[in-house]
Amino acid sequence: MARSKYGFSIFVVFLVLIHLVLHVGMGIGESAPDLMTAAVLLAARRMRAATAALLGLLLGILEDSLALVSFGASAVAFSFIALLGARSRDLFEGDSMLFVAVYLFLGKALRDAIHVLLTPAETGMLLTATPVAALYVMVAGLIALGVYRAITGER
Amino acid sequence: MGVVALALILYALPTEYQSPVREGLRATVLRPFLAFQERIAQRRGRTVDVAAIRAQRDSLAALVTAQASLAEENRRLRALLALQERAGDAFIPADVLHVGMATAESTFMLNVGRAEGVRVGSPVLTPEGLLGVVWSVDEHQAQAIDWTHPEFRVSAMTADGLAYGIVEPRHGRYPEEALLALTGAPFHVDIAPGRRIVTSGRGGVFPRGIVVGTVLGIEEADTGWRKSYLIRPAVRPEGVAQVLVGVGRSGREADLSALWHVSAAPDPLGADSLPPLPALDADEDTN
Numbered sequence: 001m002a003r004s005k006y007g008f009s010i011f012v013v014f015l016v017l018i019h020l021v022l023h024v025g026m027g028i029g030e031s032a033p034d035l036m037t038a039a040v041l042l043a044a045r046r047m048r049a050a051t052a053a054l055l056g057l058l059l060g061i062l063e064d065s066l067a068l069v070s071f072g073a074s075a076v077a078f079s080f081i082a083l084l085g086a087r088s089r090d091l092f093e094g095d096s097m098l099f100v101a102v103y104l105f106l107g108k109a110l111r112d113a114i115h116v117l118l119t120p121a122e123t124g125m126l127l128t129a130t131p132v133a134a135l136y137v138m139v140a141g142l143i144a145l146g147v148y149r150a151i152t153g154e155r
Numbered sequence: 156m157g158v159v160a161l162a163l164i165l166y167a168l169p170t171e172y173q174s175p176v177r178e179g180l181r182a183t184v185l186r187p188f189l190a191f192q193e194r195i196a197q198r199r200g201r202t203v204d205v206a207a208i209r210a211q212r213d214s215l216a217a218l219v220t221a222q223a224s225l226a227e228e229n230r231r232l233r234a235l236l237a238l239q240e241r242a243g244d245a246f247i248p249a250d251v252l253h254v255g256m257a258t259a260e261s262t263f264m265l266n267v268g269r270a271e272g273v274r275v276g277s278p279v280l281t282p283e284g285l286l287g288v289v290w291s292v293d294e295h296q297a298q299a300i301d302w303t304h305p306e307f308r309v310s311a312m313t314a315d316g317l318a319y320g321i322v323e324p325r326h327g328r329y330p331e332e333a334l335l336a337l338t339g340a341p342f343h344v345d346i347a348p349g350r351r352i353v354t355s356g357r358g359g360v361f362p363r364g365i366v367v368g369t370v371l372g373i374e375e376a377d378t379g380w381r382k383s384y385l386i387r388p389a390v391r392p393e394g395v396a397q398v399l400v401g402v403g404r405s406g407r408e409a410d411l412s413a414l415w416h417v418s419a420a421p422d423p424l425g426a427d428s429l430p431p432l433p434a435l436d437a438d439e440d441t442n
Binding site for chain 1: 156157158159161162163165166167168170173176177180181184185187188189191192195252253254255256257258259260262290291298300304305306
């Protein structure tokens with residue numbers, strides 16, 4: 001159990017690092033998936049609500065440090081979706097691929113909706129860019145989780 | 156819920172409390188990633204499309220040289236007229252680092268900062284014209300917005316100085332469709348498609364005479380008093396790798412018209428008719 005816990009923590013850190021390398025290190029924009037959101041959402045399913053929200057807060061602040069306006073918007077969005085993600089365990093048991101797909105899609109859409117609410121971004125992007133980005137996070141998250149499960153033998 | 160409340164407090168904090176957190180994270184956790192992109196940019200400059208990069212560098216060098224000779228001429232003429240010497244404009248070259256995060260959309264990092272003389276409000280130029288303006292400054296880094304940013308505004312005029320207005324971004328369905336618009340142009344003046352729009356120097360941020368773009372056509376004629384025109388921007392932000400950052404005087408007191416061969420008429424609200432605007436504070440953060 002402890003081994004699985006550490007393995008999953010390493011997996012989450014790895015997703016965050018890949019996200020930073022792709023987006024900050026290589027400057028790839030929307031062409032690269034939002035692995036930070038995927039990491040927060042996947043981690044939240046295995047954490048206590050307060051710990052998940054704290055992880056969301058920290059990663060949100062990290063993302064906010066590159067924003068010029070609305071500092072803290074990502075922190076709010078990430079901590080909120082992490083909190084909901086952790087609470088979702090009370091309603092939905094298990095981590096089937098179908099559930100994870102829907103969970104990642106809705107999580108990313110909610111994260112973007114909160115972010116748009118708190119920033120001067122165009123609200124129109126919620127109908128155009130957000131569904132595509134959510135789909136991208138869903139696919140990337142599923143692939144990453146599939147790889148993790150294949151390596152660790154976790155079901 | 157306590158953590159979410161903490162995040163909301165962070166969101167509501169005044170800028171002066173947010174800035175140290177932002178600067179601290181950029182200088183520590185994010186530093187390796189930004190340095191990585193800097194190295195990639197430098198390597199790309201050595202390997203990929205050397206001719207294009209060289210052309211861009213040559214154009215930037217030509218701009219600096221032309222500006223230096225103008226400054227020298229200005230200094231001599233002012234000396235002949237026994238006028239007090241004004242601080243000239245100076246530009247420093249910088250590498251552009253694109254941050255691919257959604258939170259940093261329409262912004263870019265520069266590998267120069269406060270130590271190199273960059274300040275909030277410093278204009279960012281390319282050989283083609285105006286790219287953006289510096290928005291926040293760290294010791295050896297700065298973050299700037301390009302013209303697609305919702306907060307971007309620049310006082311502009313037609314190259315012949317007949318019509319003045321404010322240029323602001325117009326967003327399409329996709330980022331590549333973004334254009335600019337000259338708003339508040341006088342109703343009685345018709346600006347033909349193809350006319351160049353340049354910065355007017357009003358507002359004290361951008362020097363006068365930098366090319367902003369060319370007129371595509373009329374956008375709307377609202378309330379019968381003002382017209383808006385769509386503008387094709389002179390610079391597309393996506394492909395820019397190197398820029399010049401203004402570290403000298405800006406606004407009405409600076410005139411870069413000659414660099415882009417703009418025959419702008421004297422500003423009716425010129426430097427002599429209005430009191431000088433207060434200079435932007437180097438430590439000020441406009442966020």
